Amino acid sequence: MDFFLEVLIGGLLAGVMYSLVAIGFVLIYKASGVFNFAQGAMVLFAALTFVSLGERGVPFWIAFLVTLATMLLLALAVERLVLRPLVNRSPITLFMATLGLAYITEGAAQALWGAQVHGLDLGIEDVPLDFGGLLISQFDLFAAGMAATLVLVLSLLFNKTRIGLSLRAVADDTLAAQAIGIRLSRVWVAVWAVAGLVALITGLLWGARLGVQFSLSLVVLKALPVLIVGGFSSVGGAIVGGLIVGASEKLAEIYAGPLLGGGIENWFPYVLAMLFLLVRPAGLFGERAIDRV
Amino acid sequence: MLYSETGQFSTHYAADRRLFRLRQDRLGLGLLLAFAFAAVPQIGNDYWFSAILIPFLVLSLAGLGLNLLTGYAGQLSLGSAAFMAAGAFAAYNFLLRIEGLPLLAGLALGGLVAALLSVAFGLPSLRIKGFYLIVSTLAAQFLLPWALVKFGWFSNYNASGVIGAPPLEVCGLDLASPAGRYVLTLGIVVALAFLARNIVHSELGRNWMAVRDMDTAAAVIGIPLAKTKLLAFAISGFYLGVAGALWAFTYLGTVEPHGFDLTRSFQVLFIIIIGGMGSILGNFLGAAFIVLFPLLLSNLAGLVPGGLIDPGQLENIQKMIFGALIVVFLIREPEGLARLWQHFRARVRRWPLRY
Numbered sequence: 290m291d292f293f294l295e296v297l298i299g300g301l302l303a304g305v306m307y308s309l310v311a312i313g314f315v316l317i318y319k320a321s322g323v324f325n326f327a328q329g330a331m332v333l334f335a336a337l338t339f340v341s342l343g344e345r346g347v348p349f350w351i352a353f354l355v356t357l358a359t360m361l362l363l364a365l366a367v368e369r370l371v372l373r374p375l376v377n378r379s380p381i382t383l384f385m386a387t388l389g390l391a392y393i394t395e396g397a398a399q400a401l402w403g404a405q406v407h408g409l410d411l412g413i414e415d416v417p418l419d420f421g422g423l424l425i426s427q428f429d430l431f432a433a434g435m436a437a438t439l440v441l442v443l444s445l446l447f448n449k450t451r452i453g454l455s456l457r458a459v460a461d462d463t464l465a466a467q468a469i470g471i472r473l474s475r476v477w478v479a480v481w482a483v484a485g486l487v488a489l490i491t492g493l494l495w496g497a498r499l500g501v502q503f504s505l506s507l508v509v510l511k512a513l514p515v516l517i518v519g520g521f522s523s524v525g526g527a528i529v530g531g532l533i534v535g536a537s538e539k540l541a542e543i544y545a546g547p548l549l550g551g552g553i554e555n556w557f558p559y560v561l562a563m564l565f566l567l568v569r570p571a572g573l574f575g576e577r578a579i580d581r582v
Numbered sequence: 583m584l585y586s587e588t589g590q591f592s593t594h595y596a597a598d599r600r601l602f603r604l605r606q607d608r609l610g611l612g613l614l615l616a617f618a619f620a621a622v623p624q625i626g627n628d629y630w631f632s633a634i635l636i637p638f639l640v641l642s643l644a645g646l647g648l649n650l651l652t653g654y655a656g657q658l659s660l661g662s663a664a665f666m667a668a669g670a671f672a673a674y675n676f677l678l679r680i681e682g683l684p685l686l687a688g689l690a691l692g693g694l695v696a697a698l699l700s701v702a703f704g705l706p707s708l709r710i711k712g713f714y715l716i717v718s719t720l721a722a723q724f725l726l727p728w729a730l731v732k733f734g735w736f737s738n739y740n741a742s743g744v745i746g747a748p749p750l751e752v753c754g755l756d757l758a759s760p761a762g763r764y765v766l767t768l769g770i771v772v773a774l775a776f777l778a779r780n781i782v783h784s785e786l787g788r789n790w791m792a793v794r795d796m797d798t799a800a801a802v803i804g805i806p807l808a809k810t811k812l813l814a815f816a817i818s819g820f821y822l823g824v825a826g827a828l829w830a831f832t833y834l835g836t837v838e839p840h841g842f843d844l845t846r847s848f849q850v851l852f853i854i855i856i857g858g859m860g861s862i863l864g865n866f867l868g869a870a871f872i873v874l875f876p877l878l879l880s881n882l883a884g885l886v887p888g889g890l891i892d893p894g895q896l897e898n899i900q901k902m903i904f905g906a907l908i909v910v911f912l913i914r915e916p917e918g919l920a921r922l923w924q925h926f927r928a929r930v931r932r933w934p935l936r937y
Binding site: 324371375378380381382384385386388389390391392393396397399400404510513514517521552553555556559560562563566570 | 656658706710712713714720724725728732844848895898899900901907909912
């Protein structure tokens with residue numbers, strides 16, 4: 290039983306890491322209706338920039354701020370060069386554009402900073418702590434704490450500030466928001482910049498775990514099933530989805546894996562997400578779309 | 583003048599509906615095919631066959647398969663490579679385990695297996711659409727290669743999971759030479775391309791386009807959604823499966839499941855974005871672009887003196903240019919290279935008048 294609990298908690302905490310990536314998606318999807326495949330590439334770009342600055346002797350906070358400024362520039366460029374020319378085009382077209390964007394960002398990150406693996410030390414050791422017989426990684430707890438803080442900050446941003454109000458207005462009805470004088474382009478830049486911040490934090494946590502390298506951009510593939518389970522348009526859904534996916538993935542690997550020959554972690558979340566889709570096509574917390582002819 | 587339609591009247595509905603209505607089109611295509619079948623095997627060298635022409639043809643076929651699903655029926659898929667892998671491994675097993683099965687029959691059976699799998703992963707499309715469908719196709723992308731690696735039976739218990747090409751023989755003709763493999767690939771691709779053009783001109787093709795443009799409206803006017811969507815998945819899966827088998831047998835000779843990873847799926851998707859969604863010709867243009875562009879780029883880099891650009895950097899630059907091209911194409915020419923050809927053709931038809 291203890292073993293079961295340990296696997297469960299380990300899975301839940303791993304799920305928090307998935308949720309972090311998924312939150313970046315949800316933000317952009319809510320505000321601009323774009324399914325941003327480049328989120329993973331942004332995670333890679335942010336983490337590589339941060340680590341490379343750190344290796345050149347730039348102090349932590351300055352490197353953090355410089356990276357953040359870079360992500361802001363990226364957001365500006367994306368709005369001006371990709372989103373604005375593609376306004377009013379089908380969501381599938383926008384998705385494919387972000388696929389191109391992902392290629393550009395990955396290529397740029399590696400062309401600028403090289404393709405080797407960088408170590409990243411946040412000063413938190415990955416040692417297991419003993420909670421009444423249960424071993425839980427200290428790093429995982431820290432990551433969970435970061436995710437909780439992030440969600441808190443984001444919900445304050447969404448609910449208590451003026452920019453948050455315009456974000457919600459745009460998400461609710463783009464045309465009506467424009468009619469009352471909200472500048473769409475600014476909202477898009479803002480939301481892509483916030484997604485950049487989320488990408489940076491995700492990159493730091495994942496980078497400390499896996500090393501900062503190309504495979505960081507593949508976390509996007511881990512986040513997809515999370516989004517499906519939680520729904521595309523809810524930050525809370527992203528968290529719950531992450532927890533469900535993380536926990537079930539680890540439990541399946543331990544208990545069902547040996548029956549199937551192991552290595553099922555890669556596809557299990559997708560099959561889970563498919564089953565969810567068959568029951569609830571809009572995810573647990575997603576908004577049900579109604580088609581009009 | 584070259585493209586003048588003067589005097590070409592359709593006197594029957596059948597004549598009006600034929601695949602290539604203009605005499606110039608038929609003539610041009612006939613000449614092109616004659617050149618490709620008769621002249622190219624004589625003048626081409628092994629490098630051209632093995633490194634450029636065969637991958638170009640196979641990728642065109644894969645693009646065609648995805649284009650039927652995504653470009654015509656509007657169902658986005660990121661799992662093309664998985665169905666290619668399924669086709670390749672199924673064809674390999676049929677040819678291995680059934681004594682005396684002709685090569686073409688093996689390829690067709692491989693395609694059928696891929697089609698069945700494609701339908702299975704397309705079933706969720708009856709309930710979900712758009713982005714959500716990506717997940718279903720990605721599930722195929724991760725599940726199928728995993729199964730091919732995990733269960734040794736699929737690769738006849740090869741230690742590294744690699745399959746080799748069966749003897750390439752059609753009707754007693756040995757086609758194992760590069761020129762022979764080229765002719766075999768060309769024959770299959772041309773036949774399937776004609777079939778595809780017929781399909782998209784038929785009622786099924788029009789139903790696909792109606793579903794693509796708005797599936798609720800299509801259902802309202804009485805198009806059976808389930809049948810239409812699943813047929814799109816099946817036919818697309820068949821094309822991808824045959825393409826995968828050709829990729830393994832005529833292009834690479836040996837292939838492992840990792841050769842069909844997500845990158846390959848993206849490559850096929852890029853072919854149809856650059857070439858043109860909802861176009862048969864576009865697949866060939868897009869595949870030509872995808873095959874030739876890296877060669878062009880590495881040749882250009884070779885011109886830069888003193889090894890200023892190292893190979894690793896070249897790959898990054900290539901990636902950035904590809905990404906930028908995707909974005910530029912989506913913004914400037916969403917219908918891809920095929921649209922440019924149509925513009926050109928329309929221009930020539932009116933020439934010397936402007937409009």
